[in-house]
Amino acid sequence: MRVEQDMExxxxxxxxxxxxxxxxxxxxxxxxxxILIYLSIIEEELSVVEHIDCYVNLVLAPAxxxxxxxxxxxxxxLTVISILLTWLYTIFDISMYFQKNMGIALSMFLFIDxxxxxxxxxxxVKIVFGIQNWSNLRWTITPLWLLGAFLASxxxxxxxxxxxxxxxLFLGLKTAKKYRIEAAN
Numbered sequence: 001m002r003v004e005q006d007m008e009x010x011x012x013x014x015x016x017x018x019x020x021x022x023x024x025x026x027x028x029x030x031x032x033x034x035i036l037i038y039l040s041i042i043e044e045e046l047s048v049v050e051h052i053d054c055y056v057n058l059v060l061a062p063a064x065x066x067x068x069x070x071x072x073x074x075x076x077x078l079t080v081i082s083i084l085l086t087w088l089y090t091i092f093d094i095s096m097y098f099q100k101n102m103g104i105a106l107s108m109f110l111f112i113d114x115x116x117x118x119x120x121x122x123x124x125v126k127i128v129f130g131i132q133n134w135s136n137l138r139w140t141i142t143p144l145w146l147l148g149a150f151l152a153s154x155x156x157x158x159x160x161x162x163x164x165x166x167x168x169l170f171l172g173l174k175t176a177k178k179y180r181i182e183a184a185n
Contacts (some may be wrong), residue, residue: 004064
């Protein structure tokens with residue numbers, strides 16, 4: 001029994017380090033992108049909000065990296081909060097500057113964020129990180145999946161299909177959840 005727990009904990013730590021590396025990689029690419037803009041190698045105009053987002057990411061990413069790499073409870077919390085803030089920023093960004101080709105790229109990052117949140121909210125992961133009483137934020141995973149599905153289907157099939165697909169997916173998830181609850185009783 002203890003061997004299985006150790007194997008599970010090792011697996012959780014490995015995935016935490018992969019997520020940490022993903023975060024650090026994003027910070028490195030963001031930094032290179034900013035440097036290329038400042039050196040006028042890339043001609044891009046960043047809005048004030050985009051500048052703030054870049055600088056916040058440059059500060060948060062190394063902290064998240066360290067917190068997840070070292071399996072710190074504050075690293076878990078910082079990751080969850082930053083994903084939720086990124087999600088809100090993405091919605092704001094989409095509403096202000098949406099271009100059809102952005103949808104597929106944004107949907108991939110939303111799916112990654114949703115997968116990371118799903119991983120972080122697993123009970124065994126929360127135990128390894130020493131987290132308690134954060135399960136009420138688990139609801140955020142479904143909207144991330146739905147927004148990602150909407151953006152991806154909008155890219156390939158257009159607005160009407162994206163709305164119908166996302167609504168169908170939402171109703172299907174609600175039905176599946178209801179069925180699981182009824183089956184458990």
